[in-house]
Structure formats: structure tokens, C-alpha cells
Amino acid sequence: MNIEIIAQMVVSGALMGLVYALIAYGFQLTYATSKSINFGQGELVMLSAFFSLTLLNIGVPYWLMVPGGLLFGAALGLLVERAGVRLALQQKSEGWILLTIILGLLGFSSAENIWGRDDRPFPTPISSDALHVFGINITPLEISVAIGVFAIMGLVELFKRNTLLGKAFEAVSADRDAAELMGISATRTIMLSYGLSGMVAAMAGILISPITTVGPTMASALILKAFAVAVVAGLDSGFGVVLVGIVLGALESLTSFYIGSGWREAPGLVLLILALAVRPNGVFGKATIRKV
Amino acid sequence: MLKRFLLLRGAEIIVLMALASVPLMVNNTYALGLLTLLAIYGILLIGLDVTVGYLGQVNLAQAAFLGLGAYAAGLSATMLGYGMMASLSISMLVGLVLGGLLAFPALRLDGPQFALATLSFSALSTTVLNEWEGLTSGAQGLSLSRPTWLGLSMDAQGFYWLCLLMLALVWMLMRNLLASQWGRAFEALRDSPIATDAMGVGTYRHKVAGFALGSSLGALAGGLYAFNFQYLQPQSFTYDLMVILLLGVVLGGRKSLWGAFFGACLIVLLPNLLSNKLLFELISAAGLLLAVVSGVRAWKSKSTQHFQILAPIVAMGILVVGGFMVENTENWRKAIFALMLFSVVVGLPDGVMGYIAKLLTRILRVPPADIAAAVSLDTVLPKRESDGQTLLELNDLQRYFGGVKAVDGISLKVRAGQVHGLIGPNGSGKSTAVNVISGLYAPSGGEIRLQGKRLPSGSLLKVARVGVARTFQNLQLFGELSALDNVMVALKGVYRTPLPLLLLGLARAEEQRAQGEALALLELVGLKAQARMAAKDLTYGSQRFLEIARALARKPALLILDEPAAGLAHPDVQVLITLIKTIHERGITIILIEHHMDVVSELCDVVTVLDGGKVIAEGVPDEVKRDAKVIKAYLGVVQDDAPSDAVDRKEAPAC
Numbered sequence: 001m002n003i004e005i006i007a008q009m010v011v012s013g014a015l016m017g018l019v020y021a022l023i024a025y026g027f028q029l030t031y032a033t034s035k036s037i038n039f040g041q042g043e044l045v046m047l048s049a050f051f052s053l054t055l056l057n058i059g060v061p062y063w064l065m066v067p068g069g070l071l072f073g074a075a076l077g078l079l080v081e082r083a084g085v086r087l088a089l090q091q092k093s094e095g096w097i098l099l100t101i102i103l104g105l106l107g108f109s110s111a112e113n114i115w116g117r118d119d120r121p122f123p124t125p126i127s128s129d130a131l132h133v134f135g136i137n138i139t140p141l142e143i144s145v146a147i148g149v150f151a152i153m154g155l156v157e158l159f160k161r162n163t164l165l166g167k168a169f170e171a172v173s174a175d176r177d178a179a180e181l182m183g184i185s186a187t188r189t190i191m192l193s194y195g196l197s198g199m200v201a202a203m204a205g206i207l208i209s210p211i212t213t214v215g216p217t218m219a220s221a222l223i224l225k226a227f228a229v230a231v232v233a234g235l236d237s238g239f240g241v242v243l244v245g246i247v248l249g250a251l252e253s254l255t256s257f258y259i260g261s262g263w264r265e266a267p268g269l270v271l272l273i274l275a276l277a278v279r280p281n282g283v284f285g286k287a288t289i290r291k292v
Numbered sequence: 293m294l295k296r297f298l299l300l301r302g303a304e305i306i307v308l309m310a311l312a313s314v315p316l317m318v319n320n321t322y323a324l325g326l327l328t329l330l331a332i333y334g335i336l337l338i339g340l341d342v343t344v345g346y347l348g349q350v351n352l353a354q355a356a357f358l359g360l361g362a363y364a365a366g367l368s369a370t371m372l373g374y375g376m377m378a379s380l381s382i383s384m385l386v387g388l389v390l391g392g393l394l395a396f397p398a399l400r401l402d403g404p405q406f407a408l409a410t411l412s413f414s415a416l417s418t419t420v421l422n423e424w425e426g427l428t429s430g431a432q433g434l435s436l437s438r439p440t441w442l443g444l445s446m447d448a449q450g451f452y453w454l455c456l457l458m459l460a461l462v463w464m465l466m467r468n469l470l471a472s473q474w475g476r477a478f479e480a481l482r483d484s485p486i487a488t489d490a491m492g493v494g495t496y497r498h499k500v501a502g503f504a505l506g507s508s509l510g511a512l513a514g515g516l517y518a519f520n521f522q523y524l525q526p527q528s529f530t531y532d533l534m535v536i537l538l539l540g541v542v543l544g545g546r547k548s549l550w551g552a553f554f555g556a557c558l559i560v561l562l563p564n565l566l567s568n569k570l571l572f573e574l575i576s577a578a579g580l581l582l583a584v585v586s587g588v589r590a591w592k593s594k595s596t597q598h599f600q601i602l603a604p605i606v607a608m609g610i611l612v613v614g615g616f617m618v619e620n621t622e623n624w625r626k627a628i629f630a631l632m633l634f635s636v637v638v639g640l641p642d643g644v645m646g647y648i649a650k651l652l653t654r655i656l657r658v659p660p661a662d663i664a665a666a667v668s669l670d671t672v673l674p675k676r677e678s679d680g681q682t683l684l685e686l687n688d689l690q691r692y693f694g695g696v697k698a699v700d701g702i703s704l705k706v707r708a709g710q711v712h713g714l715i716g717p718n719g720s721g722k723s724t725a726v727n728v729i730s731g732l733y734a735p736s737g738g739e740i741r742l743q744g745k746r747l748p749s750g751s752l753l754k755v756a757r758v759g760v761a762r763t764f765q766n767l768q769l770f771g772e773l774s775a776l777d778n779v780m781v782a783l784k785g786v787y788r789t790p791l792p793l794l795l796l797g798l799a800r801a802e803e804q805r806a807q808g809e810a811l812a813l814l815e816l817v818g819l820k821a822q823a824r825m826a827a828k829d830l831t832y833g834s835q836r837f838l839e840i841a842r843a844l845a846r847k848p849a850l851l852i853l854d855e856p857a858a859g860l861a862h863p864d865v866q867v868l869i870t871l872i873k874t875i876h877e878r879g880i881t882i883i884l885i886e887h888h889m890d891v892v893s894e895l896c897d898v899v900t901v902l903d904g905g906k907v908i909a910e911g912v913p914d915e916v917k918r919d920a921k922v923i924k925a926y927l928g929v930v931q932d933d934a935p936s937d938a939v940d941r942k943e944a945p946a947c
Contacts, residue, residue: 037404087599087638097350097407098637102630105535109627224415227408262423269412276409277397
């Protein structure tokens with residue numbers, strides 16, 4: 001085997017893996033406050049990408065489009081919380097799983113009809129001419145994905161640690177009842193977490209679109225891998241998702257090279273089922289004690 | 293009773309006859325195709341309803357099982373030359389085995405993890421069907437021809453009757469199964485997995501069995517699907533189909549065979565409904581009307597939240613308005629499903645058939661099913677002779693949570709036939725001790741012996757099965773089940789009919805006996821009149837008594853009551869005391885955790901006092917109350933003139 005090819009595969013796979021990690025990070029944000037996740041998160045990624053593309057097409061400059069797209073994602077996140085999650089959480093049921101799937105379906109169908117079923121290119125000012133580093137081809141575009149992922153995750157973490165709202169977020173995550181007794185509204189904090197999660201999803205869409213193109217199905221494979229990353233790392237594992245994302249990305253690009261591109265989804269799916277069988281709380285997750 | 297029987301069975305037979313006679317009256321290939329598909333989807337949805345309705349889990353793998361079953365049957369017929377029945381059996385076997393295997397990882401999971409496991413399984417099976425080209429011919433698709441049945445070649449009409457026959461069989465067997473202890477166990481584990489284990493029923497085995505059963509029905513439907521279309525492609529069994537299937541079950545109505553049937557009708561007719569614009573507008577208008585009417589009624593009764601009323605109206609409103617604005621409704625197929633599904637999930641949780649069934653029951657005055665007469669209490673709980681020997685023995689029992697020593701070396705003996713009190717201030721380790729004994733937690737050290745034998749550690753189920761029953765301080769009832777069913781789930785020593793006979797409906801005598809025994813226990817705790825009420829609708833006090841009746845259904849040697857008087861009103865406390873005395877007279881040994889000292893004084897033969905995870909005193913109640921260490925534990929300081937009944941005044945709330 002040529003070691004350079006393997007290294008090339010690992011590096012470009014790992015960069016893709018960072019995007020899975022970013023979406024998985026969005027799952028963690030809502031799971032922390034409400035023990036729920038948005039099963040239609042992939043559609044949020046896709047809709048935000050389409051919206052951002054539309055902004056570019058009507059002449060908004062790239063660097064203004066980014067905050068616009070993020071705001072749109074946050075708004076969608078809030079909508080999902082209001083329409084799909086809040087009622088089920090109040091009833092202490094798991095109805096949110098079904099409802100978020102349904103909302104995702106609605107989003108998918110709307111995108112198909114509004115923007116069409118074809119994949120479209122997503123223009124970007126960042127160059128995609130390969131640079132050669134130690135015999136590996138890497139593009140500035142790919143580097144921008146890595147920077148973007150770490151930038152938004154860093155910003156959200158700073159927000160959580162250094163602002164009053166962010167501290168409320170941490171308080172509700174740690175102990176919802178105690179936080180409510182201290183006068184923090186859990187409902188609003190959950191809204192906040194869905195808003196942030198939507199924003200993170202939008203960022204993922206903006207980052208990945210120049211590489212994968214934009215289309216209604218752009219996120220359907222992406223989201224399965226994000227689920228896998230979130231579950232394998234653990235839904236409360238913090239930065240564990242980054243490591244697992246990188247490993248999974250590399251693994252799947254090697255799989256598709258050596259076994260066949262049709263099998264590229266398989267490692268994530270197998271890992272997810274294995275992780276649930278062996279370590280249901282994830283590799284980096286915390287074990288919970290059953291209480292009565 | 294007769295009226296109920298005639299109405300229920302009559303409806304089934306009439307619909308079956310009507311469906312069977314259609315091909316004799318109309319000669320239309322298209323209609324026949326739809327009807328065949330209806331029978332196939334009926335079987336598929338009945339299977340899906342086991343997990344989604346009874347087990348209460350979001351299952352996203354049923355479309356995959358349809359596909360796997362279809363390929364299994366198709367390949368058996370083409371490559372192995374099997375006949376119709378052999379191929380279908382292979383399908384079911386594949387569904388059963390793969391469903392069981394998938395359910396293993398789902399062992400301790402519920403909520404998002406379970407749904408994710410099934411979602412990954414679906415995606416994985418699509419990948420395998422697509423990529424394993426040597427076997428499945430991949431994306432090109434697999435052509436096959438319909439095999440013979442008993443040497444007869446089947447035309448479209450014959451095949452339709454076969455599918456209908458299968459549906460009728462599945463319907464009958466599932467009706468018997470779901471009305472039995474199995475169906476109750478499925479629902480029980482949905483409401484409280486912990487109590488299902490603690491009542492000796494077994495959460496895990498029922499979950500796996502339920503999921504495997506539902507999957508094998510999905511695969512059976514897949515086999516029929518293969519022989520119906522005689523051409524298979526992996527793309528037919530993806531996520532999109534799964535969402536449509538969920539639509540069918542949820543819209544039709546969960547936990548209902550008729551709901552599954554209605555859902556199947558809907559799925560089969562949907563493409564036609566969507567392609568005809570007028571029909572679509574009529575349906576969406578009817579949906580809006582339904583949402584508004586049921587919304588107004590709900591608003592009047594003030595029982596539901598505004599969101600539950602408004603959201604379906606808004607969703608159906610969008611559907612109606614959208615229907616006028618959009619030219620081609622087929623393109624918006626998924627959005628239409630989504631809006632309909634959303635309205636039903638939010639506004640009509642029982643589904644359309646659930647709604648209709650309630651309405652019809654009221655209009656036709658269908659009486660509820662009879663309950664067998666209560667048997668005498670002596671049959672259910674025969675008096676035990678107690679020899680006063682040690683029944684339960686704890687030796688240096690420990691349980692740590694990280695650095696917290698919740699139970700730190702407790703040793704005590706509980707003698708047969710006694711009421712043994714366990715008291716102590718909040719956080720003294722009483723509940724943890726009981727949780728370790730009953731198997732919720734494994735001990736960190738020490739041992740527990742019941743009648744000299746080591747008690748299984750760390751398994752609620754195993755401990756329950758050797759004769760220890762318990763109640764829970766924070767109630768763990770099966771909320772959706774009736775009071776009677778709550779007791780029947782836990783009943784020990786009644787259910788003996790083997791599964792095949794039970795499926796054929798030959799367990800009726802046993803079911804009658806179970807009802808009689810359960811009713812006797814309800815009578816004992818004073819809930820006979822509320823037997824049919826759902827446990828979640830009972831008053832708080834009644835729920836506490838129901839927990840005791842349910843624990844007694846285990847016919848236990850040792851009964852652990854974890855703060856049975858917590859939150860009870862004073863008159864109820866008196867009733868509770870009388871009840872515990874009656875149970876005591878039957879020779880059942882009782883461990884009583886309680887904060888009400890009057891209750892403890894009146895009932896207990898011996899009291900053990902815990903503090904900081906250790907035993908600080910033991911003896912008859914009056915002695916213990918005067919013990920200086922006990923008073924110190926409760927009040928913090930020892931005063932010379934401390935009143936002797938200081939403990940009486942302490943009525944701490946449940947911790």
C-alpha cells in the first residue's frame with residue numbers, strides 16, 4: 001500500500017468528520033438541557049444552506065451571508081422547539097421523536113418544491129486549489145471547514161461559560177429542577193439550546209456546501225453519520241465528538257477506497273449499533289444511575 | 293356481554309366477508325391489486341403497532357424488515373426453488389432472528405437511542421441489499437415468479453385470497469396474544485420498566501420478544517409483497533416508506549387492530565387521493581372540520597392545552613389553503629403526509645379509529661367486557677404458618693455511590709411472620725438498603741440471604757422470582773393500564789398455558805381465574821369499584837393502595853413496603869394500618885419503611901433504626917423510641933429533659 005494515499009484518505013476523511021462532529025455537537029446542546037434531539041436536524045442543515053445560497057444569489061456579500069444564514073438556522077431551531085418538542089416534553093412523553101421527524105419531512109418537501117430537486121453549486125471566495133503539505137493535497141477550502149467548525153464551537157462554549165444566559169444553560173443542564181427553583185426558566189433555556197443548535201446546523205451547512213453542492217438530499221447521509229458520532233461519543237461527552245468525528249471520517253474514507261464507495265455509510269452505522277450494544281452512554285459519556 | 297361479543301366479532305366477520313367477496317362481484321385488476329396491497333399492509337402495520345403502540349417505542353426499521361422479508365422470500369423461491377409456504381416461513385424466520393438481534397442492543401435503551409438504532413439498521417440493510425450484488429442483483433432489481441402453493445399455481449385472485457387469509461390469521465392470533473398476559477406485559481414495560489421487572493414479569497425478554505414478533509410480521513408482509521409484485525428493488529424500502537408506515541399506524545390509531553387496518557386502507561388509497569385534486573380538497577376540508585370540531589369540544593372541556601387545539605387547526609388550514617395554491621399536489625406528497633401526521637400526533641393521540649371507537653361505544657352503548665367474580669381471599673393468599681425462623685438476613689451489607697456510603701455495613705435479621713420496621717432520618721440509607729435487597733442496585737459488599745440461600749444480587753427480576761415483592765415510594769404504576777390489569781400483570785402462578793394454545797384463544801379459563809384473583813386483591817385494598825379505571829386516573833391515595841395490591845399479587849414470602857403512608861390523608865392512614873394488619877395475619881413477612889411513628893409503633897414487632905448508612909438501634913418500638921442515639925439522630929442534640937416521645941413529633945416528608 002502506498003502510505004501517501006492512505007495519509008491523503010485519512011486527512012480528507014478527517015476534515016469531513018469535523019462536520020459530522022459539528023452537527024453532533026448541535027445534538028449535544030439540546031440533549032444537555034432537555035434530553036431530546038431534533039431528528040430533522042439534517043433538514044435544518046439543508047434548508048439553511050439553501051437560504052444562504054439564495055442570499056448570495058440576490059447579491060448579499062459572502063461575509064454578510066454567513067450571519068444571515070446562522071440567524072435563519074437559529075430561527076428554524078426555535079420553530080422546531082415550539083412546534084415539535086415543547087408539548088411532548090411537558091407531557092413527559094417521547095412524542096418529540098416522531099414530531100421532529102415529521103417537521104423534517106415538511107422541511108424536505110418544501111425545499112424540493114421551492115428550490116428544486118437538483119444539486120446546485122455553492123460559490124465561495126475561498127480557493128480550492130490544492131496545496132501540497134508533506135505530499136498530501138489539501139485545499140484552503142478544506143482548511144476553512146476546520147477553522148469554521150472550531151470557531152463556532154469555541155464561540156458557543158465561550159458564551160456558555162462567560163455570560164449569564166450561558167450559565168443558566170449550564171445550570172439547567174446540570175439539574176433542571178434545582179435551576180427552576182433558583183428562578184431560571186427551563187422552557188426558555190431549552191428554547192435557547194434549540195436556537196443555538198439550529199445555528200450550529202446552519203454553520204455546518206454553509207461550511208460543507210461548497211464541497212458537496214446544495215440539494216434537498218445533501219444532508220440525509222450526513223445526518224446518519226452525525227447521529228453515529230453523537231451516540232458513539234456519548235450524547236453528553238462534550239468535545240469527545242470531535243475525536244470520534246475525525247476517526248469516523250477517516251475510517252469511512254478508507255472504507256470507500258478499499259471496499260467500495262457503496263459501503264461508505266457502513267462503518268458509521270455499524271459503529272452506532274455496536275456502541276449502543278456495548279456502551280449505551282458512549283465512549284466518553286457518563287453512566288447514569290437508575291432511580292426510583 | 294352477548295351484545296358486546298356480537299358487535300365486535302360481527303364487525304370483523306362482516307368486513308372479512310365483504311373483502312373476500314369483492315373479486316366475485318367486480319372483475320377489475322386494478323381494484324384487486326389495491327385490495328391485495330391492503331391485506332399486505334394490514335399485516336405489516338399490525339406488526340409495527342406492536343412496537344409503536346404496545347411497547348411505545350419509535351421504530352424506524354419496519355420498512356427495512358419488509359424489504360428483508362421480501363428478499364428472503366424472493367431468493368428462497370428463485371434460488372432454492374421453495375414453494376409459497378416454505379418461502380414465507382423463511383421470511384418470518386429472517387424477521388424473527390434479525391429483529392431479535394437488533395433488539396439485543398436495544399436492551400437497556402429507550403427514547404432517542406432506540407430510534408437511532410432502528411434508523412441505522414434500516415440504512416444498513418438498504419446498503420447491504422444494494423451492494424451485495426451477487427445475491428440481490430443490487431440496484432438493477434430482482435425479478436421472480438410466484439411459486440405454487442400446495443401444487444396449485446396462483447393467479448391474482450387466488451393470491452389475493454391467500455393474502456386475506458393471512459391477514460385474518462394474523463389478526464386472530466394477535467388479538468388473542470394482545471388480550472393475554474403478553475399484551476399486558478408489553479404495555480406495562482412501556483409505562484414502568486422498573487416495576488415490570490420488580491413484579492417478576494421481565495422487561496427485557498418481553499421487549500425483545502415483542503420487537504422480534506413485530507419484525508417477523510413485517511417480514512411476512514415482505515414475503516407476500518415480493519410474490520405480489522414479482523420484482524424487487526432496494527430503493528422501495530427506504531426511509532420514505534417508513535414515514536408512510538408510521539403515518540398509517542399513528543393516523544389509524546395505536547394499540548388497535550382496527551387502527552392498523554384503517555391505516556393500511558389509507559396508505560393504499562393515498563396515491564389516488566393525492567392525484568385527484570377535488571378529492572384531495574374534500575379530504576383536507578374534512579380534516580380541517582375535524583380539527584375545528586374536536587378543538588372546540590376540547591376548548592369547552594378545558595382539559596387540553598391551547599397548543600394542542602390550535603396546532604392541528606393551523607396545520608389543516610395550511611393544507612386547505614395550500615391545496616388551492618399548488619398546482620400539482622403529488623409533488624407536495626411528503627409535505628401533505630407531514631401536515632396530516634402532525635395534526636394527528638398533536639391533536640388526536642388515539643388516532644382516527646380510537647376516536648371512532650369511543651364514539652361508537654357511546655352511541656351503541658356497548659357494555660364493557662365482564663369481569664369474572666372475585667374468588668375468596670384464601671385462594672389467592674392462603675394463610676402461611678410462620679415458624680419465627682430467620683427469613684431474611686443481611687450481613688455487613690454495603691452500597692457506595694462514588695464516595696458516598698449510602699449503606700455502610702448493615703447487618704440485620706428479619707424473622708418470618710413479623711412486621712419489621714426500618715426507620716431513620718432522611719438520607720439514612722433506608723431506601724438504598726431496600727433497593728439493594730430488591731435487586732435494583734447490586735451491593736458493593738456483604739451478602740443477603742433469604743431462607744438461608746443467597747439472594748440474587750443486582751436483578752429486580754430474579755429477586756422478584758424468589759418471592760420478594762415491593763412497593764415504591766415514588767409510585768411506579770402502569771398508568772395506562774386499568775387497576776385490574778395492574779394487578780393481573782403481577783399475578784403469580786396463574787399463567788401456565790403454552791404460547792401456541794394461547795395464540796389459538798385457549799387460555800380463557802386461565803384469564804378468568806386471573807381476573808377473579810386480581811379482583812379479590814382489589815377488594816382487599818378497597819378498590820374493587822375502581823377495577824376498570826386507568827391507574828393514572830385514580831386518586832393519589834388509591835394509587836398507593838393499588839401498589840400494595842399489585843405487590844400482593846406476587847404472593848410473596850417477603851413484602852417490602854417503602855413508605856406506604858407518605859402523603860396519605862389521616863383516614864387513609866387508618867385504613868392502611870388495618871390493611872397491613874390483615875396482610876400480617878396471612879403470615880406474610882413485611883419490611884416496613886415509614887416516617888409516621890404512630891404507624892410504626894402500632895404495626896411493628898421489631899424496629900431497626902439507621903443513620904448514616906449504619907444500624908444505630910434495634911428493638912421493640914417503645915424501647916427504640918427512648919434510645920438516646922435514636923433521639924440524637926433525629927433531633928441532633930441530646931437534652932437531659934428530652935421528651936420520651938420526641939420521635940413521634942417528627943413527621944418528615946418523603947425524601
